[in-house]
Amino acid sequence: MTPESIPLSARFQIGIAFLLIVAAWIWHGKRSSARLPPGPNPLPIIGNIGLPKDTLSSFKNWADQYGDIMTLRIMGKNILILNSKAAADELLEKRSSSTYARPVYTMAHEIVGTKHFPSQTSDPATHKTYRRMLAMSLSPRASEAYRPTQMLEIRKAVMDMLNEADNYVAAIQRAVASIALQIAYGYDINKEDDGLIKKIQRMMHIIVEVQIPGRFLVDVIPALKYLPTWIPGMKFKRDGELWAAQIREVEQIPFDRVKRDMAAGTAKPSLVSTLLEQSSAVDEEKWIKMVAGALYNAGAETTSAAIQNFLAAIVMFPDVQKKAQRELDAVIGRDRPPTIEDRAHLPYCSAVVHETLRWQPVTPGAIPHVFVHDEEFMGYRIPKGTVTLANVWAMSRNATEYPDPEIFKPERFLEADKHGAENVERFRVGFGFGRRVCPGIALAEASLFAAVVSILWTCNISPPSSGSSAKPQEIEMRFGNTLRIHRPDPFPIHVNPRFLGAVELIRDTIRD
Numbered sequence: 291m292t293p294e295s296i297p298l299s300a301r302f303q304i305g306i307a308f309l310l311i312v313a314a315w316i317w318h319g320k321r322s323s324a325r326l327p328p329g330p331n332p333l334p335i336i337g338n339i340g341l342p343k344d345t346l347s348s349f350k351n352w353a354d355q356y357g358d359i360m361t362l363r364i365m366g367k368n369i370l371i372l373n374s375k376a377a378a379d380e381l382l383e384k385r386s387s388s389t390y391a392r393p394v395y396t397m398a399h400e401i402v403g404t405k406h407f408p409s410q411t412s413d414p415a416t417h418k419t420y421r422r423m424l425a426m427s428l429s430p431r432a433s434e435a436y437r438p439t440q441m442l443e444i445r446k447a448v449m450d451m452l453n454e455a456d457n458y459v460a461a462i463q464r465a466v467a468s469i470a471l472q473i474a475y476g477y478d479i480n481k482e483d484d485g486l487i488k489k490i491q492r493m494m495h496i497i498v499e500v501q502i503p504g505r506f507l508v509d510v511i512p513a514l515k516y517l518p519t520w521i522p523g524m525k526f527k528r529d530g531e532l533w534a535a536q537i538r539e540v541e542q543i544p545f546d547r548v549k550r551d552m553a554a555g556t557a558k559p560s561l562v563s564t565l566l567e568q569s570s571a572v573d574e575e576k577w578i579k580m581v582a583g584a585l586y587n588a589g590a591e592t593t594s595a596a597i598q599n600f601l602a603a604i605v606m607f608p609d610v611q612k613k614a615q616r617e618l619d620a621v622i623g624r625d626r627p628p629t630i631e632d633r634a635h636l637p638y639c640s641a642v643v644h645e646t647l648r649w650q651p652v653t654p655g656a657i658p659h660v661f662v663h664d665e666e667f668m669g670y671r672i673p674k675g676t677v678t679l680a681n682v683w684a685m686s687r688n689a690t691e692y693p694d695p696e697i698f699k700p701e702r703f704l705e706a707d708k709h710g711a712e713n714v715e716r717f718r719v720g721f722g723f724g725r726r727v728c729p730g731i732a733l734a735e736a737s738l739f740a741a742v743v744s745i746l747w748t749c750n751i752s753p754p755s756s757g758s759s760a761k762p763q764e765i766e767m768r769f770g771n772t773l774r775i776h777r778p779d780p781f782p783i784h785v786n787p788r789f790l791g792a793v794e795l796i797r798d799t800i801r802d
């Protein structure tokens with residue numbers, strides 16, 4: 291049939307119907323976005339297709355251009371970006387009951403099954419149960435019990451760095467994974483075969499991959515999840531189901547072992563054993579298993595990235611190393627290595643921790659939330675279902691709050707009079723907001739502090755010398771420019787004992 295063969299009246303009706311559909315589409319588009327704040331110009335229909343390659347620089351420039359809030363429109367979805375701490379405090383903290391939920395990712399949540407993770411669930415009752423367990427086991431008070439484990443593993447990493455500077459990233463990752471596993475399950479990875487560690491590392495890689503926006507078509511067309519796995523193009527579903535099984539296995543193996551050891555009376559104290567002892571309901575077991583998994587899912591990559599960012603700062607700003615070492619010599623001396631208990635007496639080293647988290651925030655876009663109710667804010671109407679992201683990167687580079695933001699300057703967290711007590715405490719926004727604020731802050735900051743003081747008390751860190759000359763190499767430090775876990779590309783370092791006897795003293799504490 292050619293267009294000419296269609297009767298004129300029918301052609302007229304089709305034309306009217308087409309015009310009505312276009313008008314409805316334009317009206318709907320206007321209605322759904324007219325009340326949201328402006329943002330970078332989207333393309334017609336598809337909006338801002340994806341994030342630009344230089345995401346972080348764009349997020350900073352957009353914040354300068356659009357102010358407190360702006361909208362990105364990606365593949366037909368509005369994303370409200372909160373550029374200022376004030377906007378994030380108001381919407382994510384004060385109105386947390388409207389913004390506590392997480393957006394749904396079909397691949398990650400439904401096919402791979404991560405929607406049950408404490409960091410991903412949007413079910414209010416489940417989330418409340420998780421938060422109760424997390425608060426019980428990770429509060430600042432509860433976290434004090436983990437300090438000996440943190441010190442021991444970080445000191446082992448320092449020894450590894452001294453022995454093999456080229457492998458410092460692996461040493462840090464191993465220490466942080468070991469801390470998470472010992473706290474969660476009493477699992478000592480030095481004594482066990484490392485099969486489980488390899489599986490966990492694979493699982494963490496999968497979890498990161500499946501959450502990359504736009505990586506899987508099924509996140510754009512969710513109905514694809516209903517197609518059978520045998521038809522062409524459905525590899526993502528077959529992979530997803532396999533990954534889901536691998537994740538379940540990694541959660542189950544160490545959990546079952548704790549239960550077995552508890553039954554035999556040989557279990558080492560751990561988060562799982564404590565929660566199992568305290569829980570009265572059998573169906574709580576499945577939540578406890580997930581909470582234990584969160585320690586390495588949410589805690590390991592983030593903490594090791596923060597330690598790598600600290601090392602980058604030390605190499606780029608050598609004066610900071612000298613100042614911290616002067617404080618360590620004055621307060622601790624050289625007869626014993628520092629511990630986490632010394633934190634209150636080491637204000638400069640504590641400020642290095644906070645400045646590390648500000649200078650290169652580990653999660654520059656935090657983790658997205660979604661509105662579960664309509665909200666009015668700054669004259670705009672934000673509809674239920676809108677995804678929102680805190681622009682932590684721009685907040686960390688707010689020159690009014692943090693003058694010369696690209697400079698690593700721990701002193702800014704010591705200047706109480708200038709910025710007020712809240713700022714002195716920490717770069718708080720780096721850990722998120724409201725009901726979803728990171729429950730691992732105490733643990734993360736203690737691990738980072740342990741790394742700062744142990745590395746700087748024992749070693750001098752410098753760029754390696756170039757060739758045969760004693761001159762240090764020029765290192766071009768490169769950081770990721772995406773919203774994913776933010777850390778430097780591996781860079782070479784030289785690790786030297788700082789004084790005679792330092793290594794022996796550290797080694798003795800490990801042996802004890």
Ligand code: HEM
Nearest residue numbers: 409584588589592593596652657721722723726728730734
């Ligand atoms: C430097 C290290 C860390 C950073 C920068 C960090 C940052 C964050 C951020 C930005 C969020 C999202 C908050 C929000 O949605 O508003 C979060 C959530 C979370 N973090 Fe951390 N985190 C770190 C370490 C840890 C550690 C060590 C643990 C566990 C021991 C942990 C466990 C969690 C969990 C379970 C959530 C999900 C909370 C929820 O959705 O209710 N994190 N973290």
